[in-house]
Amino acid sequence: MLKRVHFGPSWLPYALVLPQVAITIVFFLWPAGQSIYQSFLIQDPFGLSTEFVFLENYEMLFDDELYYDTFGRTFFFSIFVASFSLGIALLLAAMADNVIKGSVTYRTMLIWPYAVAPAIAGALWVFMFDPTLGVITHFLDKFDWDWNHKLNGGEAMALVIMAATWKQISYNFLFFLAAMQSIPKSLIEAAAIDGASPSRRFWSIIFPLITPTTFFLLVVNLVYAFFETFGIIHVVTGGGPAKSTEILVYKAYNDGFIGLDLGSSAAQSTILMAMVVIITVIQFRFIERRVDYQ
Amino acid sequence: MNSQLKSYVILFLFVLVLAPISAAYAKTKISWWHAMGAENGERVNKIARDFNDSQDQYEVEPSYKGNYTDTMTASIAAFRARKQPHIVQVFEVGTATMMAAKGAVYPLEEVMAAANEPFDKSVYLPAVISYYQTPTGQLLSMPFNSSTPVLWYNKDAFKAAGIASPPATWDEMHRAAKALRKSGMSCGFTFGWQSWTMIENYSAWHNQSIGTKENGFTGFDTELTFNTQPLKKRIKAIAESQKDREFVYGGREDSSLPMFTNAECGMWISSSANTAALDSQADFDYGRAFLPLDTDVADTAQNSIIGGATLWIMKGHDDDIYKGVAKFMTYLSRADVQSWWHQSTGYVPITLEAEQVSRAEGFYDRHPGADIAIKQLNLNKPTINSKGLRFGNMVQIRTVINEELELVWGGRKSASDALDNAVIRGNKLLRRFERANSR
Numbered sequence: 224m225l226k227r228v229h230f231g232p233s234w235l236p237y238a239l240v241l242p243q244v245a246i247t248i249v250f251f252l253w254p255a256g257q258s259i260y261q262s263f264l265i266q267d268p269f270g271l272s273t274e275f276v277f278l279e280n281y282e283m284l285f286d287d288e289l290y291y292d293t294f295g296r297t298f299f300f301s302i303f304v305a306s307f308s309l310g311i312a313l314l315l316a317a318m319a320d321n322v323i324k325g326s327v328t329y330r331t332m333l334i335w336p337y338a339v340a341p342a343i344a345g346a347l348w349v350f351m352f353d354p355t356l357g358v359i360t361h362f363l364d365k366f367d368w369d370w371n372h373k374l375n376g377g378e379a380m381a382l383v384i385m386a387a388t389w390k391q392i393s394y395n396f397l398f399f400l401a402a403m404q405s406i407p408k409s410l411i412e413a414a415a416i417d418g419a420s421p422s423r424r425f426w427s428i429i430f431p432l433i434t435p436t437t438f439f440l441l442v443v444n445l446v447y448a449f450f451e452t453f454g455i456i457h458v459v460t461g462g463g464p465a466k467s468t469e470i471l472v473y474k475a476y477n478d479g480f481i482g483l484d485l486g487s488s489a490a491q492s493t494i495l496m497a498m499v500v501i502i503t504v505i506q507f508r509f510i511e512r513r514v515d516y517q
Numbered sequence: 518m519n520s521q522l523k524s525y526v527i528l529f530l531f532v533l534v535l536a537p538i539s540a541a542y543a544k545t546k547i548s549w550w551h552a553m554g555a556e557n558g559e560r561v562n563k564i565a566r567d568f569n570d571s572q573d574q575y576e577v578e579p580s581y582k583g584n585y586t587d588t589m590t591a592s593i594a595a596f597r598a599r600k601q602p603h604i605v606q607v608f609e610v611g612t613a614t615m616m617a618a619k620g621a622v623y624p625l626e627e628v629m630a631a632a633n634e635p636f637d638k639s640v641y642l643p644a645v646i647s648y649y650q651t652p653t654g655q656l657l658s659m660p661f662n663s664s665t666p667v668l669w670y671n672k673d674a675f676k677a678a679g680i681a682s683p684p685a686t687w688d689e690m691h692r693a694a695k696a697l698r699k700s701g702m703s704c705g706f707t708f709g710w711q712s713w714t715m716i717e718n719y720s721a722w723h724n725q726s727i728g729t730k731e732n733g734f735t736g737f738d739t740e741l742t743f744n745t746q747p748l749k750k751r752i753k754a755i756a757e758s759q760k761d762r763e764f765v766y767g768g769r770e771d772s773s774l775p776m777f778t779n780a781e782c783g784m785w786i787s788s789s790a791n792t793a794a795l796d797s798q799a800d801f802d803y804g805r806a807f808l809p810l811d812t813d814v815a816d817t818a819q820n821s822i823i824g825g826a827t828l829w830i831m832k833g834h835d836d837d838i839y840k841g842v843a844k845f846m847t848y849l850s851r852a853d854v855q856s857w858w859h860q861s862t863g864y865v866p867i868t869l870e871a872e873q874v875s876r877a878e879g880f881y882d883r884h885p886g887a888d889i890a891i892k893q894l895n896l897n898k899p900t901i902n903s904k905g906l907r908f909g910n911m912v913q914i915r916t917v918i919n920e921e922l923e924l925v926w927g928g929r930k931s932a933s934d935a936l937d938n939a940v941i942r943g944n945k946l947l948r949r950f951e952r953a954n955s956r
């Protein structure tokens with residue numbers, strides 16, 4: 224047992240945390256509180272007539288089967304984006320880890336897309352897949368594939384998944400590569416001397432040792448797919464055709480900023496906020512416990 | 518008198534003399550938020566510049582706030598923060614929302630009356646102002662840019678396919694599309710802004726209502742009624758003609774424009790205000806014609822309805838500002854300003870005189886078909902079905918219509934189910950609007 228040491232009351236610790244607390248209050252607690260309050264109101268866009276309706280905005284959402292569809296679509300989209308971007312980044316990192324010559328160039332190129340703004344990334348994919356002018360659609364046409372993501376919901380979903388995945392690979396790649404390079408070389412060399420093949424070495428040594436990174440990235444990627452893909456979806460499909468790429472965060476934007484239904488939009492934001500809290504709790508549980516490597 | 522004191526005295530005298538002069542030069546600034554980008558943005562700036570040069574009391578400062586929805590959202594947010602602009606451009610589907618906001622908007626006619634600015638409503642095109650009037654006939658906002666859908670067609674492709682004249686009916690439309698396909702075009706026709714062109718204007722053109730309470734003009738307790746047999750039949754026929762690529766869907770809003778300008782589709786139903794875009798992008802001879810008539814529904818066409826935007830005046834500013842706003846509104850309606858705007862953008866002129874000026878200048882002889890839009894709007898005196906529509910949450914209702922029609926074009930829903938569902942979902946939105954604005 225450590226001996227407890229008592230200090231006199233001091234203002235210093237409070238002063239030191241004050242900026243952080245102030246930032247949290249101004250940029251998180253206050254707007255979040257506003258959003259929760261707004262979600263209990265039905266209001267005209269200008270805020271001239273307000274009615275306090277308590278949970279009615281939520282009831283309306285959960286009575287709407289289209290809202291459940293949006294949930295399903297969001298999970299589908301997020302799982303695909305997270306698994307593709309993790310899988311591809313893992314493969315690229317495993318390969319880049321072994322490259323000796325020109326490794327810096329490879330890495331730089333692989334990290335590049337991360338510097339591209341989501342809206343611009345979206346615009347790139349829109350140009351490539353434009354049903355009329357796109358380079359790739361022109362190519363697909365040769366195989367009698369009449370690509371039209373403006374009409375075909377499946378193709379639209381595939382396109383936003385591709386664009387969102389492409390954007391996130393770099394980030395995952397960086398973390399995977401760093402994790403792999405922190406594995407002591409002696410472990411891998413010992414396995415090699417014992418006659419383990421490269422793939423055996425990967426699955427038995429490297430992959431288990433980077434599990435904490437993988438879990439961390441999984442959570443980050445899910446949050447990314449839930450929220451940060453907004454820009455890509457906005458540019459590529461605008462949620463269409465027929466809602467087939469409208470995920471939760473896009474619906475909240477659409478109902479609030481385009482439809483000017485602030486009550487419903489605030490209720491949706493509050494639901495999203497609850498989901499982030501849950502994901503964060505899960506993340507802390509896993510990260511704190513540190514998946515065991517022994 | 519020492520030199521320092523002397524200089525103070527001189528400075529004081531200077532201020533005394535200069536202050537009134539500079540006060541005379543301090544113009545009252547009028548902010549104008551608009552949604553006109555690119556070439557049309559330049560034209561908006563020119564209008565403001567010309568107005569500023571025409572007098573020395575007021576200075577209009579236009580600022581571009583993004584597309585129509587961005588501009589409207591920005592002004593609403595500004596109003597909530599008590600920093601609203603003086604004038605804001607709002608698209609036609611935002612009319613019900615603006616009208617309902619009685620505490621936020623200053624009706625145009627009241628602004629003009631308060632400023633003692635002469636204002637005669639009868640000089641404006643009836644089909645334009647009828648869209649923006651209250652049931653008692655008060656004009657709430659100043660029509661600025663108005664257009665109407667027309668049938669654009671590729672004259673070269675028509676010649677190659679041996680089609681003598683543009684189709685006047687939907688049967689001829691499909692026949693022409695077949696002929697175009699046979700001549701090697703990859704698609705017959707497509708359209709933009711499908712809710713506006715195929716639901717709202719289709720109904721007005723055939724004198725059919727799309728909702729109760731005079732299309733929403735006389736009350737918030739209106740209900741949509743466009744799930745009619747004729748419209749279902751028309752949508753179904755169009756969807757079926759996709760099989761032979763007579764019709765190809767090109768996306769929402771104007772994203773089907775390249776299909777027409779690349780000569781994939783020989784016909785395109787969309788806004789008349791596409792002149793500038795077509796002049797720069799299409800390397801073929803294009804023509805304009807009346808919207809096709811559905812002979813199952815009506816023997817003759819009624820009139821088409823407008824799209825576009827008006828200028829709303831926001832409350833909460835000084836009287837002096839509103840005097841300037843009123844002067845600017847008068848300037849905007851001048852025949853020379855309007856005919857210039859009309860000729861260079863393809864929007865219809867808002868006054869009858871501006872059309873006559875353009876005609877006298879020989880503009881329509883040089884640009885045959887440039888007056889099709891005006892002819893369509895003035896074809897008949899607007900009826901309760903064809904004077905426009907006024908539904909709350911109309912932006913979302915249009916989205917609902919887009920979604921349901923996309924399901925039809927994608928082959929995932931029948932035309933009948935889609936229109937029924939669009940009406941059900943639309944009515945929910947109307948009830949929500951009624952609720953939010955009932956107090």
